[in-house]
Amino acid sequence: QVQVVESGGGLVQAGGSLRLSCAASGFGVASYGVGWFRQVPGKLREGVLCSSKTDSRTYYADSNLGRSVKGRFTITRDNAENMVYLQMNNLKPEDTAVYYCAAGLFGCPTYEYDIWGQGTQVTVSS
Numbered sequence: 001q002v003q004v005v006e007s008g009g010g011l012v013q014a015g016g017s018l019r020l021s022c023a024a025s026g027f028g029v030a031s032y033g034v035g036w037f038r039q040v041p042g043k044l045r046e047g048v049l050c051s052s053k054t055d056s057r058t059y060y061a062d063s064n065l066g067r068s069v070k071g072r073f074t075i076t077r078d079n080a081e082n083m084v085y086l087q088m089n090n091l092k093p094e095d096t097a098v099y100y101c102a103a104g105l106f107g108c109p110t111y112e113y114d115i116w117g118q119g120t121q122v123t124v125s126s
Contacts, residue, residue, distance in 0.1 A: 002026035002115055004084075004101045009120030016091055020120060022084040022101030027115070030079035033108030036086045038065075038097035039119075045100065050108035051075045051084070059109040069095075091124045098122075 008020040022034070035050030047061040048069055058075055060066035074087040084101060098121050102113035 004103055004115055004117040006099065006101045006117040006120040009099060009122045011123045011125060012091055014092055014124055014126050016124075017087070017089045018091065018122060020086040020088070020099055020101075020122070022086075022117060024082045024084070024103060024115075027103070028079070029077055029082050029084060029103060032103040032105055032115075033110075033113075034075070034077060034084045034101065034103045035108055035111075035113060036073075036075060036084075037100040037102060038095075038122075039100070040097045047111060048086075048099075049073060049075050051077050052108045053105075088122070091122075093124045093126045096122060096124050 003025055005023045012018050033053050036048045037045050039045040046065050049060045060070045072090045077084045098119040100119045101117040103115040104113035106112040
């Protein structure tokens, strides 16, 4: 079964860190662009950052969101373990959201993702 499953969300105080994990199965992440998205209630899901399949280069979303996380959020991939990670440092209350992992053959930097996880909740308290 082709899927990605996120884990690692939770409650953290402002200034703290969390690492989200995305476990892929049924396909190899080495051949896919992978990205992290987030969504808050009442708003559309937004891209945060992604990792290209060609050279694992990180692309931050060309948005206020992407600029707000640059320097704090890092995406990494372990192709051997078929895992993708999102390291989040210096978290802020406005980072509170459901975070989603996504993968696509042409998924990064273009937003063409067709494999989505169910999301994991991150709550940052002030």
